[in-house]
Amino acid sequence: MTATIVKPLNLLARFTRSPSAASAVEFAIIFPVFVLLMLGGFEIVRYITVSRQLTYAANSMATMLAERTSAVNGNGVIFAFNSAMITFPQVLNDPARKNTNWYNYMSITLSSILFTPTVNGCTSGCTYKANVDWSIGTNGSRSCSVAPVSAPSTSTPSNTTLPQDVFTAGSIIVADVVYPFVPILALNFVPSITLRRSVYLQPRYLNKIPMANTGGPYGGCS
DSSP states (O other), X not given: OOOOOOOHHHHHHHHHHSHHHHHHHHHHHHHHHHHHHHXXXXXXXXXXXXXXXXXXXXXXXXXXXXXXXXOBOHHHHHHHHHHHHTTOHHHHHHHHHTTOOHHXXXXXXXXXXXXXXXXXXXXXXXXXXXXXXXXXXXSOOOOTTSOOEEEOTTSOOOTTEEEGGGOSSEEEEEEEEEEEEOOSTTTTTSOOEEEEEEEEEOOSSSSSOOBSSOSGGGTOOO
């Protein structure tokens, strides 16, 4: 009995003519792309969720203070920090994965900003300058010695600027949040992204929300 020897080139030729061969090649090309799209989609959804929750958290903290009918103290500001953050667990996941407290992982600042006319005695058509009345943060605060300057409303929020649209008579409560968003699945390929969110609210019942005590362990100022 004579054994039939099939040459490798013949096997390759048969494979390339087989319909299943084309499917295998297509799968080998498409599958990595499909996986990357799935991973990217997951991270995009996380990014959008965290971004929205940061805005909601900042709005919640600013609202708590803007609706006050009396002065606040350092403990009251810290309570606003804590009570807002526990309602948005998605934001707390990254600090938990790094085994650190959220107030060490991110920066939250609550401040009261006062506006005064640039020309004393102005009653109409006035322009205003801003001053920090008090500021308390988990990792630093707005400097009371640095007057916030006007910036376009589309600018990235910062501790030294305010949107030009908020410069008016009276005062506002400002909540600033800075958060390092760290991708989970693409950690080794995509760097962390710093998210900055700020909310600006006028006090509802008072001309301004006074600080009952300043300085101390909370970094307040006046």
